[in-house]
Amino acid sequence: MGYRALYRVWRPQQFADLVGQQLITQTLKNAIAAGQTSHAYLFTGPRGTGKTSAAKIFAKAINCQHQQAGEPCNKCEICQAITQGRLNDVIEIDAASNNSVDEVRDIREKVKYAPTQAQFKVYIIDEVHMLSAGAFNALLKTLEEPPANVVFILATTEPHKIPATIISRTQRFDFRRIEDQDLIERMEYILSQEKLEFDPAALQIIAKAAAGGMRDALSMLDQVLSFGHNQVNLENALLVTGSVSQEQLAVYLEAVFSQKAAIAFQQLQQLLSAGKDPNQLFEGLIDYCRQLLLTQVEKNSTSEKLTELADQVSAETLYQALDILSQQQQAMRFATHQDVYLDVATIKLCRIAHKDDVAASAAATEKITELQTKLTQMQQQLSRLQAQSQQGEDVQQLTPQTKRARTSSQPKLKVKPDLNKIYAVLATASRASLVEVKDVWQDLLSMLAVTQRAVMNVSQPVAASADAAVVSFQYDFLFEKAAQDQQLQNALTADLAKLLGKDLRLVFLPQAQWPQVRKKYLVDHQNDGEPKNGDESPATPDNNLTTAEKIWGTAAKNLIELKDD
Incomplete structure (x- = not known):
């Protein structure tokens, strides 16, 4: 007997010999052992995964009289006859060459006859998707009402081409690619x-x-x-x-990721000249990029070159490389000159790294520009603050025209503060009176209604005498509201009387005007009680001062004491 190929010599003879299909084999063995087999099966999956071998093992197992746990003995006459392909009750049909209606009708006629040697007659139809539409229709009737001693096993690599009416009448098993x-x-x-x-x-x-x-x-x-x-x-x-070694793939990818197109093309030509299959080359590059991604994640590669290259390339670059390689491999399948697609892929891979550098440079430039913009804004803001500070220092130097211009640019108040009442308070103001009012101010606010408290919350006493106090408001519109609210004023007066045990009048003014009012009062009364109009005579004794002079002089002194408050 001549030489036999390994795949024929070592063809599985038991379910245990089928590699990588444990779920399917265990299900079939259990069904055979329990005597619960179906009349029709559909085995689907890629080529070379064991579909036909499983069908023959199944045919032996259901007919073997010495089967154990669903496995055939492979020693009895039935098992050996099926293995050698000489049992008439197990019929193998290649649908690729027997796909007409006549062949299927012949099956329908012979199905009626009982098996001659075995217990079951088994029809194994390989590549069943090649049957014509008429042949499928003819087979359908047999699958609907098969004889009790007949089993159909349909095998195919393309189940989507089989009519749903056929699939629904079979038990389907999907064989997967073997790891x-x-x-x-x-x-x-x-x-x-x-x-x-x-x-x-x-x-x-x-x-x-x-x-x-x-x-x-x-x-x-x-x-x-x-x-x-x-x-x-x-x-x-x-x-x-036709595969490529890991070292050759590493040299090529290192060249393209480093934008060394000349080296990459040289390596590519060496591989093609050595007879490497372009499709295998694409497969190798895709797998190597996948290994690079896994190395970046797991950090447990045994290859130093793989680890080194994984550290040099970003994950985003590898994603783009995988997309390019997959697209070019798909396009190459239908091309006459396959080498062209390898050249195109090489150029695109080199440009990935270039785009990454450009993007990084652009990002860095953008960041620098952003920082420069922020720095400019901060410098401008600092300049404005310095100008405002200088402006505050030069308030005293403003000309009357400038003062009038600034005053006219500010919104005018509908209610004017009563300067006469304020001056009257300042005339007899004292620090002790102010401290007394400040001590009870928060208690006073807590005694007000919610809406009244909202108005007075941004107010504070700035001067006080024995029978009156000056209150400033942070916002002008709240000053106007308080000045026009007689009910609020009455509540304040009544509550202050409860807290202080005496009546105290309140005079309101905007906080922004308080420094000017106080300063003007001091300027107007700083010479009270002193020689006027250049009089060089000695100062007038206190007992010779008029009553008005004494009052104003005392007020000025008290106000100066309150200046820091």
């Missing part, structure tokens, strides 16, 4: 059974190139063995699969 580690473990087991040496790194390359298909992995392994005289090493695996 790389499962593929590697299976290949290691086969090579150890064949007593062949191998390089674990080579098996990783083969598993990655197989893309989740066991049959593809074993076919590639067969090629590597043939090419390397029964030796499986990394170099042979790279040559056979």
